[in-house]
Amino acid sequence: QVQVVESGGGLVQPGGSLRLSCAASGFTFTRYTMRWYRQAPGKEREMVAGISGTGGYTNYANSVKGRFTISRDNAKNTMYLQMNSLKPEDTAMYYCVALGSNGSINGRQGTQVTVST
Helix, strand or coil: CCEEEEECCEEECCCCCEEEEEEEECCCHHHCEEEEEEECCCCCCEEEEEECCCCCCEEECCCCCCCEEEEEECCCCEEEEEECCCCHHHCEEEEEEEEECCEEEECCCCEEEEECC
């Protein structure tokens, strides 16, 4: 089955850290650029970070630069998002997306990140 599944979210205090995972299956992982998106209630979806198929190129939203790190393990067909120095404004549902030449594969369930005291 072609899918990407997010995990790793939770409740964390401001300044804390979380690592999100996106497990891919059913397609050739290395041929896909991977991205993390997030969407908070009442707000538009925002692209958080992206990584090329080989992992050699990454890009980030200005709001997370220096705090978040995107990575991938192609041997495990998994992408990660290490989130440090979390802020309340990082609270959102986080989704992963695989982008290929034939289209995109979107995570369906997302993983909730809540930053609060």
